[in-house]
Amino acid sequence: MNFIEARCLMCGKVYQIAQDRQEFRKLDKQNSTTFICHLCSNKVRYEAEERDKPKKPLPPSS
Ligand SMILES: [Zn+2]
Incomplete structure (x- = not known):
């Protein structure tokens, strides 16, 4: 199966996005290798x- 190696812009983790995933398309x-x-x-969404x-x-922990 085809996949794209893409890095999350927020946590920096590299994911292999398989062809059947929505993100793959x-x-x-976009010819991109970064996503969230x-x-x-x-x-x-939770923080928003x-x-x-x-x-x-509680105050924000960051
Ligand atoms: Zn992430």
Whole structure:
């Protein structure tokens, strides 16, 4: 099976994206080897939701 080796822009981890993945088509079309993995995109979405809340129980750890 064909795959593209692509690095996540956020965590730097290299993934082998198989041909049957949605990301493969995107990377192939853009001739790109960088993307944002689903773990990081989940994290970004979670943090955005947390930020939108009126009160934060804890300060950001970063
Ligand atoms: Zn990542």
